[in-house]
Amino acid sequence: MPINVVSATExxxxxxxxxxxxxxxxxxxxxxxxxxxxxxxxxxxGTVHWAAAQTMVRRPCH
Known part of the structure; x- marks a missing residue:
């Protein structure tokens, strides 16, 4: 069975x-x-969201 090899760098x-x-x-x-x-x-x-009882939760995005 013949195989064709092509470059994958484009x-x-x-x-x-x-x-x-x-x-x-x-x-x-x-x-x-x-x-x-x-x-x-x-x-x-970062991101922030509000949890119950007005508690702010902060964290970096990455």
Missing amino acids: EHSIRFQQYHLEDIGRVRVRKYCEVEDREVANAEI
């Missing part, structure tokens, strides 16, 4: 970008801290 993923419909300008997502009024890195971002 990138086959599709990437989507958001753009402004009016002028085709690229739309980027910037994450700002409301308290410090500055952009924050992903490493500085």
